[in-house]
Amino acid sequence: MSTPMIDIRNVSKWFGTHKVLDQVTETIDRGQVIVICGPSGSGKSTLLKTLNGLEPFQEGDVVVDGLSLRDAKTDHIKLRQKMGMVFQRFELYPHMKVMDNITIAPTKVRKLNPKAARAKAMQLLERVGIPEQADKYPGNLSGGQQQRVAIARALAMEPQIMLFDEPTSALDPEMIKEVLDVMVDLARSGMTMIVVTHEMGFAREVADEIIFMDEGRIIERGTDKSFFEKPKTDRARDFLNKILI
């Protein structure tokens, strides 16, 4: 019997009186790729941030690799090291070179020696296809390159899970593919991934399950085929019609 990688149990969250997550339940096994989609404001980003403890929640529980987020004894710092996160606006550190962006957490958090950290960073930059950018500042890179550095930065902590929050929606169309290619590779390598995206091509290619959220609730879930071919709810059908035109 294997425990799930992430077990989200009846999670509800309010911002003041505004309920932004409503009884969300979901189980993610090791190596699974889950795609989350849904209209703006439906709670997708908030859900991702509750998973690594960036946003507290009031009801329910999230258990990551056996560690409960509600348990006061759980060390959030340790828990976050299991999960890498990639943001819509990259969030690279603008005052550090690409290399330092990638090595800072491994050297300061995992106390890896700088030489080993640099070697590891170089491998990761090769993996995302931009080893030649190591000594530049993020501001001098294209959006697609910055996002690939952000993926390398997250991978440098050797996470078991990767969270992506609309990783391609701030990119020019011609750069989307270079980032998606890296993500597809990552999915095929067996990484557990939760990806908020409206890139349905990506979802078809690698998602084990697609979740549709609306007003803080998961209102539909399915494998790629069942979701795309016969969405059960009107909301999901309208949404798919809008983004698949």
Added chain:
Amino acid sequence: MGLDGMVIVRNFSFLMQGLVTTFQLAVLAISGGLLLGTLVGMARLSSIRAIYYPATLFVNLMRSLPLILVIFWFYFLVPLVAGRPMGDFLSATIAFVVFEASYFAEIVRAGIQSIPQGQMQAAYSTGFTYGQTMRYVILPQALRNMIPSLLTQSVVVFQDTSLAFVIGLKEFLRSASIVDAREVRSVELYLFVGLVYFLFCFTMSRMSRKLEAERRAA
């Protein structure tokens, strides 16, 4: 009555000793004030009430009091707390560090708030603690944005040090007044003091404006 510049020349080394004291006090006030101010500025943004409220109270209190009063307070207070006389330089230094910290704190707070939330989340998501996030990610960027305001405030601190005069500290202005008591050459002495303050502060302000322009262009 003609001006007699010789009074400056005759007392030059005595006056320069005063100026050195002024610089020492200013440097300690600025570095100590910035250090304490950074901690208080961070505390002002804390979501923990036990940290936020005392810091906020401190800042609002200090910013509502005249500096000269704070200098007097510490002059009489520090010996009481320490149980022995402290000397005017030490008591002035403490008063300035505490007072200026409240001004630096507000600059630091604004500087931290100028950094997008996502930077903090990115740092946390890689497993950084609050301290590491501040030290490696937020403060380096915030400080860079704050340089013009910090320089402006430093000029103000430099001018403010002349208030230590009131507790008898022999800083630059007091040195001039001591010479004046002996030689009765007020006009020359205070013109000279003014000129030195002006040259230093004007240069600093120009530098700060130039840095600001460069930052805008970058």
